[in-house]
Amino acid sequence: MSPFGRRGETRRRGRLPGDRRAPRRGPLVIEQPEENRPGTLSEGLGRRLGAKGRFLAAALVIGIVITAGVIYFERRDVAAARDADPGNLAQVGHGASLYRQHCAQCHGADLAGQPGWQGTFAKGNRPATPLDGSGPAWRRSDDDLFDIVKYGGQPFSPPHYRNRMPAYEHLLADGDMWAILAYVQSRWSADTWQRRRDLPPAS
């Protein structure tokens, strides 16, 4: 018999008129079970959960509140960030989803760029370059990368050249762009970072 059935039966029998007043006639008399006495919902729940359950429920509620707080403050920090920190999981996570939304269609879900990026189109411009260690992007300073994303490639190109990298100034907040760069940089290998450190200082 399922425990529910047994409990239901107990309750039914417990509610029989006159049951509680019935003289005790040995083992057949059923005491009103504790859990069936009237009380508030939370009292009933508390009794049903038991001490251990109550502790776990309280721990769960506290855990949810702390997690919500951490997420709130992390989001605020990410939005306010004015640099890229590839070790910051919240920033990288935010950047990863924005990258998929705004950049992956050209630079590739794997950051490998468009095929034939080393060449140029007939009109003179070139396909999207890789943003991983295989393109020129890692050679640029954080500020230069940021400016290219914010203002697009054109302001940094010779006048005759048509640069197809769009500007995100009116689409994304600064914190969003830094988050995308943090994600991109989180994908750079140790080897790429080493090569970047070995670059001669920009003059």
Ligand code: HEC
């Ligand atoms: C419409 C296609 C397209 C989209 C979308 C796009 N890019 Fe680009 N991006 C390009 C092209 C093309 C270039 C190369 C421009 C050139 O060198 O002529 C480029 C260049 C860059 C560069 C310079 C890389 C280098 O090799 O020096 C960065 C950084 C960059 N993009 C970041 C991003 C980020 C971040 C996003 C998303 C917010 C993004 N791009 C979205 C097409 C795109």
